[in-house]
Amino acid sequence: MDIESLKGPLFAAADAVSFLLTRPAGWAILGGILALGFALRASGALRDRFLACEASGRRMGAGQALGILLRELYGSLAGAVAVLPTVAVVLVGAVLLVGVSDSVRRLDEIAENRARISELSAVVRNLERRYRVADVRVLSADGRTARLSLAFYDSRIPGKPVRTQEAAVEGSEVFVDALVLDFAYSEIESGRRVNLALPYRVYGNLQAPADGQELALLDERGVPLLYRRAEAEIYGIEPEAYDARLEELMDLLEDEGARRRAGIVRSVFGAAVRRRVRAGDSFTIWIEQTGGLTIKGDGGF
């Protein structure tokens, strides 16, 4: 027999018992039933005595009626005392029924809570996650110019850079600028998407960003170079699916209407991280899944 199908009647019976034994309305119903039983018993006795009196041509007096009522009350109380052990067994059985029912409910609740904890833990993990965007190494820096080596990463292949490039900037502070696509929290929490950053230029504090060095963001087809792969380099995904995902990404980046229609993008904006640099320094740029770029966990400063 399916255990689940037993739960309904068990819970209903336990709820009824619980209601009758613990709520004032339940007490009133129980008291009402007892009172009704007594009233029926007393009225039966009165009616019998009344008929007997009538048959014998006598009138039944008020005192006689009161005496019958008292006798029936006494009889009822004596009967109740006699069945007390039975009542106690019934009460204990009722308590057991409620206990078993509540335990089964607790077990169900524990299973639900376990699933909820697992779901929330996954949400926390997804939100706390950050992905490496680029490693920056300072090849030389004299306060006026800085030469950099940049290694860029794809979030799906975190172990090795997918592209490296050298660049030079003017100034003692380096700005690594990227296009950032932050997805809606619902997408990040579920793990369906990860926020993206596409580095596209570097500049220094002594030059206007427009005069910075481009990092060749797109190829001739408009696809970010960071995401362009030879077929042999695409692991775990069909090349057609990979291309479709790239096209979807480019639609989201280039078309604000598509972004709004998709309803999955929280914000698209430019973001740069900045660091004052000396020759030999190195640092890592991350994209946070709660939003934005950061520099963390480097020991170069």
Next chain:
Amino acid sequence: MKRRGPGLFMAVLLVLALAFLGLTALTALQKAEIARLERGIQSLKEELVPIRFMVLERDKGVVKARVRMYDLAGNEVDLLEMTWPGTELSFDFSVVPASGRYLAFPRRIFTDRLAPSSGTNLFPRYDRAGFPGIFEGAEFGRLGRTRLSGLFQALKEDREPSGSFGSVVHDIARIAAFEPGVVYKVVVRPKGGIEILED
């Protein structure tokens, strides 16, 4: 022969009671864990808004914008209305780790045609006798206020506290330009990320 019924019955009752208590305790622990995780998620998504801005005009190679700075209670700290050469507006912050989270100090505004070093310095605009006015509106205590003032002083003197970095957010004319007349907010996340959202 001794009757075993009542003893067995009491034992069953005791086992049931203990099982129920154990299950209830486990449920309470799970509920506490769920509450902790939900608080954690809320705090990860928490946002502070130190700046709201609106592009008033973008024409002939200049961009005019109105920028408002706010403290932690949402009170306006400063209002700035300026014109800068260029088209893309950049907000530069110094981000400093403190007590397990990150604090963002608005540093300057520049554009794609204006070098950061020539940008508009924002530090003096919320300097309140050495204390960064954008951190008013919350209870830091005397020690906290002294530390914040110390951090602010270091940033003003161009000294970078350990673990700090700069974070710049801006529009990109070709893909995502700030629309004139629309109010945007700069949002600082507890993990140090900064983003721009339409308000």
